[in-house]
Amino acid sequence: MSFATFRGGVHPFDGKELSKDKPVLKVLPKGELVYPMSQHIGAPARPVVKAGDHVLVGQIIGEAGGFVSANVVSSVSGTVKKIEPRLLPNGNVVESVIVENDKEYQAVEGMGTKRDCTKMTKEEIRQAIKDAGIVGMGGAGFPTHVKLTPKDDKAIDYVIVNGAECEPYLTSDYRMMLEEPQKVIGGLKAMLQLFENAKGVIGIENNKPDAIEKMTALVKDEPRIEVCPMKVKYPQGAERNLIYAVTGRKLTSRKLPADVGCVVSNTDSVIAIYMAVCENTPLMRRIVTVTGDAIRDPRNFNVLTGTSYAELVEEAGGFTCEPAKVISGGPMMGFALTVLDVPVTKTSSALLCLSHDEVTEQEETACIRCGRCGEVCPSHLVPQKMMEACEQYDLEAFEKLYGMECYECGSCTYTCPAKRPLTQAFKQARKAVMDNRRKQQAAAK
Amino acid sequence: MNDLLNVSSSPHVRGKATTRSIMYDVLIALLPATAFSVYRFGLYPLAIVLVSMLAAVLTEYLYEKGTKRRVTIADGSAAVTGLLLALNLPSTIPLWIPVLGSVFAILVVKQLFGGIGQNFMNPALAARCFLLISFTGRMTTFSVDSVTGATPLAVLKSGGQVDIVSMLIGNTGGTIGEISTIAVLVGAVYLLARKVISWLIPVSYIGTFVVCLVLFGGHGLDVNFILGHLCGGGLMLGAWFMATDYVTTPITKNGKIVFGVLIGVLTCVFRLFGGSAGGVSYAIILGNLCVPLIEKVTMPKAFGWEGKQS
Numbered sequence: 001m002s003f004a005t006f007r008g009g010v011h012p013f014d015g016k017e018l019s020k021d022k023p024v025l026k027v028l029p030k031g032e033l034v035y036p037m038s039q040h041i042g043a044p045a046r047p048v049v050k051a052g053d054h055v056l057v058g059q060i061i062g063e064a065g066g067f068v069s070a071n072v073v074s075s076v077s078g079t080v081k082k083i084e085p086r087l088l089p090n091g092n093v094v095e096s097v098i099v100e101n102d103k104e105y106q107a108v109e110g111m112g113t114k115r116d117c118t119k120m121t122k123e124e125i126r127q128a129i130k131d132a133g134i135v136g137m138g139g140a141g142f143p144t145h146v147k148l149t150p151k152d153d154k155a156i157d158y159v160i161v162n163g164a165e166c167e168p169y170l171t172s173d174y175r176m177m178l179e180e181p182q183k184v185i186g187g188l189k190a191m192l193q194l195f196e197n198a199k200g201v202i203g204i205e206n207n208k209p210d211a212i213e214k215m216t217a218l219v220k221d222e223p224r225i226e227v228c229p230m231k232v233k234y235p236q237g238a239e240r241n242l243i244y245a246v247t248g249r250k251l252t253s254r255k256l257p258a259d260v261g262c263v264v265s266n267t268d269s270v271i272a273i274y275m276a277v278c279e280n281t282p283l284m285r286r287i288v289t290v291t292g293d294a295i296r297d298p299r300n301f302n303v304l305t306g307t308s309y310a311e312l313v314e315e316a317g318g319f320t321c322e323p324a325k326v327i328s329g330g331p332m333m334g335f336a337l338t339v340l341d342v343p344v345t346k347t348s349s350a351l352l353c354l355s356h357d358e359v360t361e362q363e364e365t366a367c368i369r370c371g372r373c374g375e376v377c378p379s380h381l382v383p384q385k386m387m388e389a390c391e392q393y394d395l396e397a398f399e400k401l402y403g404m405e406c407y408e409c410g411s412c413t414y415t416c417p418a419k420r421p422l423t424q425a426f427k428q429a430r431k432a433v434m435d436n437r438r439k440q441q442a443a444a445k
Numbered sequence: 446m447n448d449l450l451n452v453s454s455s456p457h458v459r460g461k462a463t464t465r466s467i468m469y470d471v472l473i474a475l476l477p478a479t480a481f482s483v484y485r486f487g488l489y490p491l492a493i494v495l496v497s498m499l500a501a502v503l504t505e506y507l508y509e510k511g512t513k514r515r516v517t518i519a520d521g522s523a524a525v526t527g528l529l530l531a532l533n534l535p536s537t538i539p540l541w542i543p544v545l546g547s548v549f550a551i552l553v554v555k556q557l558f559g560g561i562g563q564n565f566m567n568p569a570l571a572a573r574c575f576l577l578i579s580f581t582g583r584m585t586t587f588s589v590d591s592v593t594g595a596t597p598l599a600v601l602k603s604g605g606q607v608d609i610v611s612m613l614i615g616n617t618g619g620t621i622g623e624i625s626t627i628a629v630l631v632g633a634v635y636l637l638a639r640k641v642i643s644w645l646i647p648v649s650y651i652g653t654f655v656v657c658l659v660l661f662g663g664h665g666l667d668v669n670f671i672l673g674h675l676c677g678g679g680l681m682l683g684a685w686f687m688a689t690d691y692v693t694t695p696i697t698k699n700g701k702i703v704f705g706v707l708i709g710v711l712t713c714v715f716r717l718f719g720g721s722a723g724g725v726s727y728a729i730i731l732g733n734l735c736v737p738l739i740e741k742v743t744m745p746k747a748f749g750w751e752g753k754q755s
Contacts, residue, residue, distance in 0.1 A: 007748075012458050168458070240748065250749035325451045336452040357451040358459045365464055365520065366562040371696040372462075380748045384696055385740075402747035410456030417462040418562075424454040 003206055004245035005231035008378040010411045012234055012332065014207070015169040018298040019291045024175050026302040027315050029101055033306030034086050034343035035061060035072050036094040040141040042068035045133075047097050053080045057107040058282050061097050064130070070143045070346075071133035074099055075284035075304035077106040089309070089328035089342050090335045096343075099306070110280060117190045117277045122153070125190055125277050132276030133346075134283045138162060138237065138266035139329060141347045144273065147265070148194055150258035156195040158262045160246055161188055161270050163204040163211065164230060164237030167330025170350050172287035173267035175300045177204070177211040181218050184267060185225065187274035191263065192224055198263070200225040201246050207232045234332060235409040239264050241378050253405050268349075286344055290316040292353035294323035303344050309351050310340040319353065324360075327352040332410045365418045373412035373422060379405045383412040383422045390425040395436070398429045406430065464561075468521030470641045474632035475528055475686065481628040482621040486536040490621045494531040497543035501527030504551040514560070522561050526550050529569035532622025532682060533726070534576075535587050542580060546572040566733045567693045570683075570726045577726070587618035597677040598716070606669055612676035623679035633685035642689040645701040650684050651675065653709025661717055674716065683725035693733040700736075700743035707739075708732040 038044035045062030055061055055074045062072030078101045086096040117125065130145035150156060161184060165173040177184060188200045202219070204212050206229045219225040228246050230236050240251040242264060249260040257264050265273070268287055275281040284305055291298035296317030303312065309328070313319065327334040328342070329349055373383035381402050389397035406426045413423040482490040505523040509516045517523075530546050550572035555564045577584045587596055596618045597607040611617055615625025622629070636642045655671060664670040674680070688694065688708060695704050708728040715724025746752075 010460065012460070244748075250751075252747065252749035255749075323450065325457060327455075327457055329455075331458040332456045334455055334457065336450070336455075336457065338450060338452055352457075354457070357453075357457070359453045359457060360451050362459060362463075365517070366560065368464055368467070368522075368562045368691050369696050370467065370691045374696060374698075374745075378748065380745050382696060382744065385744070401744070402750065405747040405750070408455075414456050414458060415460045415462070417460075417464050417467055419459060419463070421454070423456060427454060 003229050003231040004203070005233060005236065006241040006244050006378055008376050008380065008411065009233040009235060009241075010376050010414050011232075012168050012414060015291065016171050016174070016207070018169070019289050019300055020171045020174060022171075022175075022299045024172075024179055024287055024300045024302050025315075027307070027312070029076065029304055029307040030311055031101075031308060032081060033074070033076055033078075033099045033101055033304070034096050034308070035074065035099065035306045036086060036088055036096045036343065036345060037062045037072055038092070038094045039072065039088075039305075039345040039347060040070045040135040040143055042066060042070070042143060042146075044095065045069060045072045047083050047095070049080045049097060051080050051082050054078070055080060055099060057105050058111040058284065059108050060131070060133070060282075061099075064133075064143075068143055068146050070135050070145075071131060071282070072097070073133050073282040073284045075306055076101040077104050078102040087339070087342055088345065089337060089348060111282075113280050115278055115280060117186075117193065120193075120277065122194050125194060128277045128280070129273055132272065132282035134269060134272045134276060135346050136266055137268040137272065137286070137347055137349070139333060139347050139349065144265065144269055147258075147263060148191065150263070153195050154197050156198045156258060156261055156263055158243075158247055159188065159191045159195060159198045159200045160242060160262060160264045161200070161202040162237050162239075162242055162264055162266045163202055163208075163215075164242060165208070165267070166205060166232075166234045166237040167332055167334075167349070168234070169291050169352050170289050170330050171291075172289045172300055172349055174208050174211055176267055176271060176287055177208070178214060180271065181214050183271045183274045184215070185218055185222070186278055187270035187272070188225060190273055190277040191265065191270070195263065198224075201228050202226070203228045203230050203242055203246055205230050205232045205236055234411065235378060238378065238407060238409055240407070253407075283346060286346060286348055288312060288344060288348055289350040290353075291350065292323070292355075294319050294321055294353040294355040296320050305344055305346060307344045308341050309337070309344060312344070312351055313340060313353070321355050323353040323355060324357040325354045327354070332414065333408065362419045364420055367418050367420060370417060372415045372417065376411040376415045378409060378411065379407065381406060383426070386429075387420065387422050387425055390429050395429060395433055399433060403429055404433060464520045464522070467641055468525050470636065470639050471525050471686070472521060472528060474635045474641075475532065475622070477628040477631045478532060478622040478625060478682070479528070481615055481625045482536060485615055485624065486621075490536045492540065493534060493536070493538060493543050493621065494528060496540050497531035497534075497547050498524050498527035500544040500547035501530070501551050504548050505556065508552060508556045509560075517561055520561065523551055526555070526568045529622075529686060530572050533569065533573045533620050533679065535584065536621050537586070537588055538583060542576060542583065546576050549575050562692055564692055566730045567687050567690045570687055570730050573726050574730060587620075597673055601670060601673050601677070607673040607677070609669060609672045609676065612673065617677070619677065620679060623677075623682045626676040626681050629681045629685060633681070636685065636689075642685070643701065645698065646688050646694060646705045647684040649702045649705025650688055650709045650712075651680075653706045654680070654712050657710055657713035658717075661713065678716070679725050680712070683729055688729050688732070693736060695736050695739045695743065697740055697743045697745060699745070700739045703739050703743060704732055704736065707735060
């Protein structure tokens with residue numbers, strides 16, 4: 001049997017064995033909760049509470065600061081302690097609302113009431129998703145209501161649920177597909193209601209056969225939904241690769257998925273959509289895999305956003321040894337943490353604690369032009385040439401080599417036998433190019 | 446613990462292959478050819494191989510020490526150069542020739558141009574051509590069982606027939622590494638299986654060469670003529686081990702094919718119309734010189750940009 005896939009990619013050690021059989025465990029926060037006003041792409045949310053205010057579970061404490069922005073919701077009831085800049089897992093320092101938990105978990109009125117989404121209008125569904133502050137939970141954090149509001153609803157013919165979970169070690173999406181598959185399907189149905197011409201496809205890597213089986217059985221009577229098993233390969237779950245694997249359409253950095261008739265949403269986001277639309281519950285929890293060889297008892301947790309990572313380490317039995325590296329997210333695209341006391345945000349998929357750091361253990365040597373980087377690049381770039389441009393600070397050459405098509409998946413760096421920091425250089429170059437573009441635009445005005 | 450965490454930009458994991466593991470794989474792949482020549486000619490070829498490798502590694506070490514650079518002899522690339530050079534020498538050559546060749550390969554071709562990854566020609570082949578021009582007589586005298594005779598290619602050139610079976614096994618005259626086609630192919634299969642090399646260059650090279658040979662060789666589809674040319678003159682050693690050198694061949698997929706075609710045509714031209722019977726070495730190093738140009742015209746378009754103006 002052949003599985004849908006793309007050209008390029010790598011097969012890193014997947015490490016999912018550690019946590020794949022651990023059911024999702026609900027944990028409640030012990031300390032204060034930190035709600036950064038920017039957990040998404042776009043304008044930061046505006047705090048609508050002040051120090052001393054009493055807030056309830058599900059109450060909006062940060063209002064979307066523009067169209068491309070998202071609400072931030074309190075996940076506990078309690079008192080706003082202060083509003084101050086706090087460190088995020090990705091290294092940014094962001095204005096955050098700090099809430100003292102009263103442990104009563106008093107919810108706002110009406111939260112949790114069941115609704116039948118088939119009786120809701122498109123506007124009501126979009127409004128519910130917008131109010132809930134849902135963003136792409138796969139990592140990018142693009143506001144979902146924006147994604148679901150294309151120019152023409154009828155032009156969308158694919159709604160794709162991203163169940164690839166191609167990042168090594170991560171098992172949160174997998175667990176949710178096994179434990180609450182009806183919510184995934186419910187969320188997908190709500191999305192399909194927005195796009196009358198669309199087919200729903202759930203893309204799952206074939207290293208999760210039980211999830212594929214379960215989902216396939218559940219959608220067998222759904223004429224508009226099907227399951228697409230995909231080859232196990234990183235980065236299968238990257239938007240462009242997923243769309244290509246499912247539809248054969250090609251997306252570049254200059255297009256949005258809607259331009260090729262697609263809407264893509266991560267598994268956990270789809271569940272969030274279901275809860276927002278059908279259960280009137282905003283996005284205030286996140287499934288986080290706490291894993292790695294430095295963790296005593298690797299697990300999957302259902303965590304309230306704003307909880308400190310440090311508490312999750314405790315819940316997972318603490319460290320077995322001094323960790324060398326702690327990463328928020330997966331090993332390919334996650335962020336290395338300097339401290340554990342950072343909050344779980346809407347886009348936190350995992351906390352990975354490794355006993356040794358492969359990056360610092362290996363010495364960088366000269367490029368031998370083996371070409372492996374180009375073979376694995378899912379965007380069909382030639383990283384070796386891009387790196388030459390970076391080393392000469394030649395941004396023009398970098399752009400000519402399609403440098404802006406790189407989405408920083410890390411495959412080239414992973415595969416490089418000379419252990420060169422390719423992705424790292426490309427991140428800098430891409431930032432510089434984007435800064436220059438912004439400056440030019442500003443100057444033109 | 447907090448201030449002891451390592452922090453770096455993603456990705457945080459690395460694959461297993463290293464420059465060293467790749468070079469060691471090449472050394473392993475060349476073992477059958479080396480071992481066969483020892484079996485065939487006794488211990489003297491082994492002395493040539495060891496002296497050549499030692500000279501190459503020592504030259505690299507002394508140059509890097511002398512110029513206060515990081516010493517890179519542990520990556521195995523100098524050893525590979527020394528070994529490849531030795532395999533391209535006749536089995537009776539005096540020992541000072543491999544020493545001279547290795548010094549030339551490492552010092553002039555590799556280090557003076559910036560060390561590993563920067564040489565514009567395959568160092569071993571450049572050194573071989575240097576030796577070939579400087580000591581033509583010594584470099585082209587091949588003896589089998591102490592009897593000096595014509596090489597199979599010279600026989601073919603003068604219109605004779607060759608014994609393909611003994612060329613496959615290695616019962617003919619030739620350089621240390623090229624005599625047994627089977628031993629070379631065993632190593633090639635190992636490199637392919639380990640994904641150290643891709644088949645693109647060797648296959649396009651050999652394919653083009655055969656097509657040209659049929660068209661312009663004057664023997665049509667004469668199997669003995671074609672197989673004789675394929676098994677002789679170090680073509681297999683060149684195709685699988687030297688035309689696949691990373692540094693001096695195109696990095697792009699299409700570029701690899703263009704490169705293979707180019708050296709296939711060149712080899713055929715040199716063999717059919719040139720003065721000497723060989724031509725693989727010259728074809729490959731001339732091809733090496735065209736690599737920047739080939740890469741320039743074969744840069745792939747990014748995913749989704751095919752057919753579009755950038």
